[in-house]
Amino acid sequence: MCSRTNPRSSRTGRPRSTEAHTAILEATRAALVELGWSKLTMGDVAGRAGVAKTTLYRRWANKNELVVDAVAVLFDELELPDLGSLQADIEHVVLQFAALLERPETKTALMAVVAESTRDEPLRERIRASIVDRQKRLVLAGRERAQQRGELPAGRDPMAVDATDDLIFDVIAGAVVHRALVSAEPVDAPWVARLSALLVGGLGAAAAAGA
């Protein structure tokens, strides 16, 4: 999860300072807010964290991996309380996600690391493990809950269920990111309501067609 070469749980020697670890990640987020991605430098982060620049390189191979770790923890805030209906659940999590993307540190960092990951397979895996997969659980939970309520039919074919989960995930996350960062329009309640209605309607139509 954290560092460059996992020290193989070496029990001997001086342990790595956990305070330095958290200070570095916090300094990275602060630097992202102030400077953005392109003007963020390793030396600057080290200075903010009160740490030598070499210490950063001992733990992270480069800027990309450091930023992924610094931003990943923010995505753990996302939750999916039961609000009684599929549409309400979707609207709630979308608004949460939008609020997360409003923060300058996520806004500027997320797209940048994704861009780098197109040419860096290990980085892509790191992003998938630290960020993407943690959001996918929300889709699973929402779908299962809707099935228990009877809003969606129980899926027969597990392959088809998986495919639909993946589709919904890409649609929701993609639409919100595109709206917020590319179109640069607000992800507000009216828009979220439209999106949720579209999804619920589409899922209902698909279920009706499949029955």
Place this chain on the structure above:
Amino acid sequence: MCSRTNPRSSRTGRPRSTEAHTAILEATRAALVELGWSKLTMGDVAGRAGVAKTTLYRRWANKNELVVDAVAVLFDELELPDLGSLQADIEHVVLQFAALLERPETKTALMAVVAESTRDEPLRERIRASIVDRQKRLVLAGRERAQQRGELPAGRDPMAVDATDDLIFDVIAGAVVHRALVSAEPVDAPWVARLSALLVGGLGAAAAAGA
């Protein structure tokens, strides 16, 4: 559209070489393919184009603006032939868009410039004018065509029609980008069929509810 300070159609003096212009943009795309975004340098592009580095800076203020122009022309390839049904039209344009995102130069450049645009308002406007708005016309055309076929009802409220167009645009473009770049899964025919069915079903359900 192109350069740093529009020379205000100055009729006097040596004109800018259009050959150099196209050579630079082509060299930029080639460099993106080979090196990716982060390792692309202005000096390298100048060398590939057979042009002095200073010439690049006379026309583009920085790497971001150059790359936007270099990639923008690729998006002009997208077209929307009439395939007889809304779902077929959607599937066709999504597959086109996916093929575009498969190319390494667009894959790596698009997210990078979007990331930079979160802290650079002029760059965002340049992206919007050069890339985003050119895609939105496809949504308008597809929706109008579906209304003429009777697949979708004629919109009463023009505000609501605009909002739905924007929503569909963000959903389609966002989902494809997220699938291709974040989830890193193939945008193939089965997935596209699922997405199109979801959208058509959702639009139909919304129309039925609105009637």
Place this chain on the structure above:
DNA sequence: GCCTTTCGCTACAGGTCGTAGCGTAACTCC
């Protein structure tokens, strides 16, 4: 032919990257 603008070239200051080497600090095992 004169004026204007662009061109290629060279040089440059400023900044960043990522590494190496050193002595010191912290912790474990014997």
Place this chain on the structure above:
DNA sequence: GGAGTTACGCTACGACCTGTAGCGAAAGGC
């Protein structure tokens, strides 16, 4: 308590990239 191991801060460094300045030459319009 000592030996061994690892992390730390610090400094210095070469390599590279950025963006600009200045020069003489080239290519057009009037």
